[in-house]
Amino acid sequence: MDLDDLVSRLNESADRVGPEANRTVQQQGRLMRALIRENASGRPGPNVISGDYRDSWGTPEPFGVPDGGGVTIGTHAAQARRLEYGFYDMTDSLGRLFFQVPRPHVEPAVNELSTQYEQAFVDALDRIFGS
Numbered sequence: 001m002d003l004d005d006l007v008s009r010l011n012e013s014a015d016r017v018g019p020e021a022n023r024t025v026q027q028q029g030r031l032m033r034a035l036i037r038e039n040a041s042g043r044p045g046p047n048v049i050s051g052d053y054r055d056s057w058g059t060p061e062p063f064g065v066p067d068g069g070g071v072t073i074g075t076h077a078a079q080a081r082r083l084e085y086g087f088y089d090m091t092d093s094l095g096r097l098f099f100q101v102p103r104p105h106v107e108p109a110v111n112e113l114s115t116q117y118e119q120a121f122v123d124a125l126d127r128i129f130g131s
Helices: 003-039 080-085 106-129
Strands: 061-065 068-072 087-091 097-100
Touching (some): 003 068
Antiparallel strands (some): 061 068
8 A cells, every 4th residue: 555545545534533433422322321221120220110210211412522422311310319329317308217229220231331332432443444
């Protein structure tokens, strides 16, 4: 391969970095949401009573960053923190004492996906540079 060919290939690859990085991040965001919802569907995570909490994990919200993209995953459900971390010896305004064991569902999803995250970007680099 001559130098002129290398320069043109690098220029073509540079144009693909942002879109491919964004696509990979969005895909990982959708996978994260699916794993969280799966983990929030019964033990060891929280039990499903109405499905409202599980459904509160809405569609990942994309946002742009230079040469790529990001995604926000979350819920506005009031019980999210309590379910994930539990609480001990909590007294409400009426003096009632509460105790709830943690029902982690977000952290296990993060841990599971983090093992796949690196490979997803290795695959993205293969698509960008066409190895």
